[in-house]
Every structure is written in C-alpha cells, then in structure tokens.
Amino acid sequence: MPKRTILHLEQLHKSYSVEGKDFPVLENIDLTIKSPEIVSIVGRSGCGKTTLLNVIAGFLQPTHGKVYLDGKEVHANDQRIPMIFQQDTVFPWLTVHKNLTINPLVNAEESHQWLEHVELGEKKHIHPKFLSGGMRKRVEMARAFAGKPPMVLADEPFGFLDPVTKRRLQGLLSEVWAKQRTIVLFSTHDVEESLILSDRVVVLGGSPARIQRIISIPFLRPRPESLRFEPEFQHLRKEVEEILEMK
C-alpha cells in the first residue's frame, strides 16, 4: 500500500425530519481512521449504524459536521466509496462478472481475479438469480474491493446469514482485505464478529447515538477461529456487551 488513506469524521450530527419534527439520530461523532485499518461500528438495532455509514458514503447530507477523505470533504454523491449493503444489491440483470466490470475502474482481468478470491470463478457468467444469499454477499464483497477503492464500507454485511456461512465469509473478508489493505469500516450488532475482524471497535449507543467507547483489539492477524475461545477474547466481548446494555 503506497499511500495511506485517512478518513476523518468531524463533529457529525444527523437528524431526520419526521412529519415536520426534527428527530436527531447521531450526535457528536468524531473519528479518524487510517489505512490499513478495519474498524467496526457496534450498536443495537435502530441506533443509527446505517445512517452513519450512509452519511460517510455521501448518500445522506449530515445535519452538521463534515466527512473528510484524504483531506477532501465528501459531498453527497460525488465520492466513490463502495459499500456492501445490508440488503442484497447485486444487480440481477447483470452476470456476476458484469456486476464487477460495471465499475469503470475494473477491467475483465481484475474482475476475474477478484471472483477467484471470493471463490466464485466458476459462477462468473451466470445471473445472480442462480446464486444463494451467501454467494451474492461474496459478489458484493468482490465488487466492493475491486478497482482499488480508497476504502470499503459495509453495513451489517453478514446479518442475514447462517452461523457457518457467516464465519466463512468473515474469514474471507479478512483474506480479501489482506490483499488490498484499504480502510474497511463496517457495522454489526454481532459483538463476536466485530472482535474477530476489526482493529478497533466503535460502540454507538444512546438516543441520539454518540460514540460510547472506542476499544482497540490487540489480537494479531491472521486470527485463527480458536481465538473466539480465548479468555482475553471473552473478556473483551463482555466489556463491549456491558457498554451496549447500558441505558
């Protein structure tokens, strides 16, 4: 990785207006992330994780505050930051391969390599309707990482998957990240997922949500599956869960 990318969130506030009334969701969000770092946002359902990621991606305008990527402010819809979404967003009318090459920065060769990385080389030329949910998530993963993006956002990427597939894809995400080493910022309500994948865990909580705590995860990479049973891991897990249960 020749150049380090820096994401900087400065005093972010976001309110929705619901039937004419202001409804604050996020408050005072300050955060700096440098590549190569994986950061997770943990919080209960409805606390504002999707909202925060949408603001960072430029899909939503923050009410106050700014998002800077490498010193440049991210304006609505002008910055290219790939995102793996909570719902399925593989384009059903394009083959798996074309779902990657639709990105103007991704050529056939690169698409091929990324599909190999996520073990979908064989499914290259078929339409998504023939893929399982887990396979579609892998397409989204490959699509997000292809084309050397400055960072990748992921909104509860594995939320709907069964535990076994989930673990497999978590492993795959760290492998894929190791090849690229971009910033990865993902949200999850699964504490174990956040601990096994990230370098720092940002715990969101309260209403409107603020950053309750930022916890550094000391485990070295690659992290084995057995890490989940280590006392230190369990200890951190308890710590995060306790913060989540406050309020």
Added chain:
Amino acid sequence: MFSNSRAVLISIVSVAAFYGAWWGITALGWIKPLLLPSPFAVLQAGMDLGWGLFPHVQATAFRILSGFTIGAAGGIMLGLLTSYFPFFGLALQPHIESWRPVPPVALVPFFILWFGFSVFGKLLLVSLGCALILVVQTQEAVRNISPRYIRAAHSLGLSKVNVYRMVVLPAILPELRSGLRIALALSVSLVVVSEFLGAQEGLGYLITVAKVTFSTPTILLGIILLGFLSFTFDWLLQKGIDRLTTWRETIAESLE
C-alpha cells in the same frame, strides 16, 4: 405447472371450441347469415380475395408496427428524460397529464385536417397514443426502482448517464412489459380507426368497403385477420421482452 406442449394443446382446443360453437350456431340457423355468416363463408370470402388481401394486411401491419415502435421508443425516452432532467420533467408534466386522458381517437378530425389521409398522419396518431402511455409507465417504473440499486451504482462510481443506461433502463424493463402490451393493443385500434376514416388500403379500409356492400363475411374476415395480427405482434413482443429479462426470478419458476 403445464408443460409447453400441454399449454399449446389447451389453446388449440379452446380456439377450436370457439369456432366450432360459431359454426354450430350458424348451421342450426338461429341467426340470419347476413348478421352472422358461418366460418366457412368467411373462409370463402378470404379465398375469393386471394392474394388481393395481401396489400391490405401488409399496409395495416406496417402502420401498427412502425407507429408502435416509434411511439413506444419515444415515450420511454421521454419518460427517462423527465427523470434525468428534473427541470424538463416539471415543465413537461402538466402537458402529459392534460393530454393523457384525451382519447387519441378524438384527435382524428384534426389529424385529417392537417395531414389529410397520408401515412404520416396515421403514424403520428398511433405514435402519440403509444408515447403517452409509455411516458407515464416509464416514470412510474423509474419511481419504483429500489433506491439501493441506485446507491450501489453511485458507490461504484458510475456516471449519471451510465446509471441510466446500465441500471435504470434494465431495472424498469419488466415493469414496462404491461405498458408495452397495452400500447400495442391501442396501436391496432388507432390504425383501424384511422383506416376507417380515410385510406386506400388496409384492413380497416377493407372493412369499410365491405360494410357498404353488406358483405358481412368480408367484414368478419377483416376482424379475424386484425385479431390474428395483433395476437402475433403481442406474442412476438412478449417473447422479445422475456428474452431481454431472462434474469428475472419469475413466479412460474418458483411454483414449478
């Protein structure tokens, strides 16, 4: 569900039953032949005309196809433009809304006044009718696209033109299917009406001439040929759209 050959068999039996019943009613003499000639009289009328029928079928088919194609393509284009350029959309919307409820047939006298009995006038009428249906259908379909696809496309760095070309257009196609079929049916009726009012050839013209001579078999022949034409075009249209949208998960598949 039904296999393909079973499905075809069901249609054939159903059509045969219809013509059988028709023949039965006329053979029993319940209705005067002048009011309802037998299927064989219609067949005879067709044989009498022989190749003479061909120019009529050809003229009508050409008018339907070209009017529909121009109108549908123009309507879809216009619908996309109104959402691509919101200002243009706002400016155009009141016109679309006020013209849409007007039956295009009501415009026929003016079209005759302006364009005479020319093919151009007929095509313009048909295209206008189709375009009005498809502008609105396209706008609705664009509104119904799931925003997550648009966001995904933006996040992958697609330019606005490419979002429309590679995401919006394919995403609305399944929803345009019904609008296209309705527009096709409308083109058939608009072509016939315009041929009733003034033409030198075409099935509508054939029917008008037959009406003057009380040749009911020829009238029915014209109607049946029109039905056959629109059935064929509709079938081709459906096959074409299905071909372009094989990526869809259809209910038929999931019920199988």
